[in-house]
Amino acid sequence: MSNSIYPPSLSSTASxxxxxxxxxxxxxxxxxxxxxxxxxVYGVVSARDCELTLDDGRTLIDGTSSWWACVHGYSHPVIxxxxxxxxxxxxxxxxxxxxxxxxxxxxxxxxxxxxxxxTKVFFADSGSIAVEVAIKMALQYWxxxxxxxxxxxxxxxxxxxxxxxxxxxxxxxxxxxxxMFGQNVTQQIFIDAPSTAFADRxxxxxxxxxxxxxxxxxxxxxxxxxxxxxxxxxxGMRFYAPAYLxxxxxxxxKYQVLLILDEIATGFGRTGKLFAYQHxxxxxxILCLGKALTGGYISLAATLCSDEVAKGISxxxxxxxxxxxxxxxNPLACAAAQASLNLIKQNQWQQQVSQIETQLTSELANAIxxxxxxxVRVLGAVGVIEMHQQVDTASLQQAFVNLGVWxxxxxxxxxxxxxxxxxxxxxxxxTQAMKTVAKNINANNRNINFISHG
Ligand SMILES: *Cc1c(COP(=O)(O)O)cnc(C)c1O
Numbered sequence: 359m360s361n362s363i364y365p366p367s368l369s370s371t372a373s374x375x376x377x378x379x380x381x382x383x384x385x386x387x388x389x390x391x392x393x394x395x396x397x398x399v400y401g402v403v404s405a406r407d408c409e410l411t412l413d414d415g416r417t418l419i420d421g422t423s424s425w426w427a428c429v430h431g432y433s434h435p436v437i438x439x440x441x442x443x444x445x446x447x448x449x450x451x452x453x454x455x456x457x458x459x460x461x462x463x464x465x466x467x468x469x470x471x472x473x474x475x476x477t478k479v480f481f482a483d484s485g486s487i488a489v490e491v492a493i494k495m496a497l498q499y500w501x502x503x504x505x506x507x508x509x510x511x512x513x514x515x516x517x518x519x520x521x522x523x524x525x526x527x528x529x530x531x532x533x534x535x536x537x538m539f540g541q542n543v544t545q546q547i548f549i550d551a552p553s554t555a556f557a558d559r560x561x562x563x564x565x566x567x568x569x570x571x572x573x574x575x576x577x578x579x580x581x582x583x584x585x586x587x588x589x590x591x592x593x594g595m596r597f598y599a600p601a602y603l604x605x606x607x608x609x610x611x612k613y614q615v616l617l618i619l620d621e622i623a624t625g626f627g628r629t630g631k632l633f634a635y636q637h638x639x640x641x642x643x644i645l646c647l648g649k650a651l652t653g654g655y656i657s658l659a660a661t662l663c664s665d666e667v668a669k670g671i672s673x674x675x676x677x678x679x680x681x682x683x684x685x686x687x688n689p690l691a692c693a694a695a696q697a698s699l700n701l702i703k704q705n706q707w708q709q710q711v712s713q714i715e716t717q718l719t720s721e722l723a724n725a726i727x728x729x730x731x732x733x734v735r736v737l738g739a740v741g742v743i744e745m746h747q748q749v750d751t752a753s754l755q756q757a758f759v760n761l762g763v764w765x766x767x768x769x770x771x772x773x774x775x776x777x778x779x780x781x782x783x784x785x786x787x788x789t790q791a792m793k794t795v796a797k798n799i800n801a802n803n804r805n806i807n808f809i810s811h812g
Contacts, residue, residue: 363434363435363436364406364407364433364435375403375413376413377401377403377413379399379401382399383396383399397751397752398752398755398756400412400759401413404433405420405432405433406431406432406433407431407432407433407434407777407779408420408431408432408776408777408779408780408781408784409432410432410764412759416759416762417762418758418759418762418763418764419762419763419764419776419780419784419787419788420432420763420764420776420777421758421763421764421765421774421775421776421788421791421792422764422765422766422774422775422776423650423654423775423776423777424654425649426591426623426628426649426650426775427649427650427652427653427654428650428653428654428655428777429626429627429628429650429653429654429698429702429707429777429778430653430654430698430701430777430778430779431777431778431779431780432777434653434701436697436700436701437652437653437655437694437697437698437701439697440693440694440696440697441655441656441690441693441694441697443693444460444689444690444692444693444694445690448689449689449690450685450688450689450690451689452684452686453481453682453686453687454682458687458689458692460687460689460692460693460696461481461687461689461692463692463696464479464481464660464692464695464696464699465479467695467696467699467700467703468647468660468662468699469662471632471633471699471702471703472633472645472662473635473641473642475641475643475664475665475666476641476642476645476662476663476664477662477663477664477665477668478662478663478664478665478667478668479660479661479662480495480660480661480662480663480679480681481658481659481660481686481687481688481692482648482658482659482660482661482683482686483657483658483659483683483685483686483688484520484648484657484659485520485622485646485648485649485659486519486520486521486522486525487520487522487659487683488622488646488647488648488659488660488661489519489520489522489524489525489528489584489620489622489646490520490522490524490525490681491646491661491681492582492584492618492620492644492645492646492661492663493511493524493525493528493582493584493618494524494679494680494681495644495661495663495667495671495679496511496581496582496616496618496643496644496667497509497581498670498671498674498676498679498680499581499616499667499670499671499674500581500670501674501675501676502669502670502671502672502673502674502675503670507578507579508578508579508580508581508615509579509581510546510547510576510579510580510581511527511528511546511547511580511581511582511583511584512546512547512548512549512572512576512580512582512583512584512615513528513546513547513548513549513583513584513585514548514549514550514551514552514585514590515530515531515532515548515549515550515551516530516533516551516590516593516594516596517529517530517551517584517585517586517590517593517620518530518533518534518586518590518591518592518593519584519586519620519622520622523539523542523543523544524544526539526543527543527544527545527546528546528584529593530593531548533593533594533769547572547576547579547580549568549569549572550564550568551590551596551598552565552590552596552598552599552602553565553598554598554599554601554602555597555598555599556588556597556598556599556600556737557599558599558601559599559601560601561599561601561602561605565602565605566605569602569605569606569609570609573609573612573613573615574613577613577614577615580613580615581615581616582615582616582617582618582643582644583606583610583615583616583617583618584618584619584620585603585606585617585618585619585620586619586620586621586622586623586624586634587603587619587620587621587624587633587634587635587637587638588600588603588624588629588634588635588637588638588737589623589624589628589629589634589737589740591623591624592623592768594769594771595735595740595742595744595771595773597629597735597737600637600638600639601638602638603635603637603638603640604638604639604640606640607638607640607641610643616643616644616667617640617642617643617644618642618643618644618645618646619633619635619642619644619645619646620646621633621634621635621645621646621647622646622647622648622649622659623649625647625648625649625650625651626647626650626651626698626699626702626707627650627702627707627708627711627738627739627778628650628711628738628739628740628775629737629738629740630711630712630715630737630738630739631738632702633645642662643663643664643666643667644661644662644663644664644667645661645662645663646659646660646661647659647660647661647662648660650698651695651698651699652691652694652695652698653694653695653697653698653701655694655698656688656690656691656694657691658688658691658692658694658695706778707778710739710778710779711738711739711778713782714738714739714776714778714780714785715736715737715738715739717782717785717786717789718736718739718740718741718774718785718789719736721785721786721789721790722734722736722741722743722789722792722793724793725743725792725793725796728793728796728797730745730746730747730796730797730799731743731744731745731746731796732744732745732746732770739775739776739778740773740774740775741773741774741775741789741792742771742772742773743771743772743773743792743793743796744770744771745770745771745772745796745799746770747770747799748769748770749767749769749770749771749772749799751766751767751768754767754772754795754799755767757795757798758791758795761787761790761791761794761795762787762791763787763788763791765788765791765792765795772792772795772796774788774789774792776788
């Protein structure tokens with residue numbers, strides 16, 4: 359694919375920058391790391407389109423979209439221009455008692471792109487906070503209905519909704535951090551993870567029974583069900599059937615339970631639909647968006663809700679919605695989101711994601727013949743090789759860097775979620791690397807025998 363959208367003036371001049379690795383390992387936390395057993399980190403000095411440039415001048419093809427956010431690639435001139443313009447005009451202003459056009463424009467786009475019933479927008483700073491806000495909305499809604507008994511969340515196992523405490527309470531109870539924090543994590547109600555495969559039209563008997571029983575037993579205590587539609591992301595990269603969401607929607611309506619859909623990972627095209635819930639032709643009462651909302655340029659998230667939910671909250675004893683972060687609706691982030699959403703609206707993502715899906719399907723298929731591999735699955739711009747055993751993230755990551763790609767496995771999963779703008783040649787390098795690394799994992803233990811060149 360041509361790089362013609364990038365003017366020559368944007369080319370990287372950054373490889374002269376040096377990285378103080380010593381200070382980093384001594385003083386800076388990275389996600390889920392120890393301060394006594396530092397793991398290797400790679401210094402990135404610039405990024406453009408689908409490539410990261412390291413401090414030593416090497417470039418890596420990015421298979422992660424920086425944790426699934428950077429869908430248009432890095433340094434996209436349209437997003438850069440929008441942010442530069444906004445930066446000189448109004449980088450930040452408080453949102454209490456003040457409004458600004460960037461927030462209004464993003465809200466217009468979100469209301470227009472999502473289902474017609476989702477009309478109200480709350481801006482949050484990150485995905486976890488968008489989930490906190492959604493949970494608080496559901497609880498306040500039922501307070502407004504004088505149903506104080508409805509104060510639990512119901513969800514499925516193997517989910518992931520973020521790292522803050524309310525979000526943690528609805529993450530997978532085993533993979534998540536429930537036992538570690540004991541009573542500080544609210545006890546919620548868990549149903550087994552969906553077992554019906556994405557391609558299956560009919561729900562398995564197991565899923566039907568589990569759902570019906572859970573609703574019949576607990577509905578009086580349940581304010582809302584929260585779930586990642588179609589794809590359970592950080593909890594295991596598992597895809598499940600649209601029929602599951604349809605059944606959930608029916609039961610939520612029947613038993614008067616709100617439905618919160620967490621589209622933070624799946625929103626904006628990743629699974630082949632603009633929103634994953636569209637695979638099932640349903641809608642949410644409350645919808646969480648984040649990650650790709652700004653095209654991955656700056657942190658911003660949003661929680662949308664229906665008129666009905668908004669009215670209920672406004673009639674609750676508090677009379678107002680009890681949330682308001684300092685950096686709510688940051689104008690610079692809104693400008694990035696507006697530019698990114700306008701790119702999404704041009705609809706190129708549809709063809710890009712479908713081409714990525716076709717190519718991933720054909721190139722990853724033969725990985726299933728490797729003895730180390732348990733399953734291979736693809737949906738939209740998501741390609742997953744599931745191994746029989748847990749992998750060592752740090753050593754695999756190094757192997758990937760040596761192969762010129764940036765892929766970060768976790769648990770027993772080697773997966774990619776590349777930017778939609780990736781070329782077919784770059785994508786082939788990613789799938790080749792995935793298979794090479796999977797093949798070189800020693801089946802008998804967690805160490806890998808790996809070709810080391812550098
Ligand atoms: C990443 C993610 C979150 C948390 O978002 P942060 O921005 O990391 O707080 C919540 N839900 C889902 C489905 C996610 O993938």
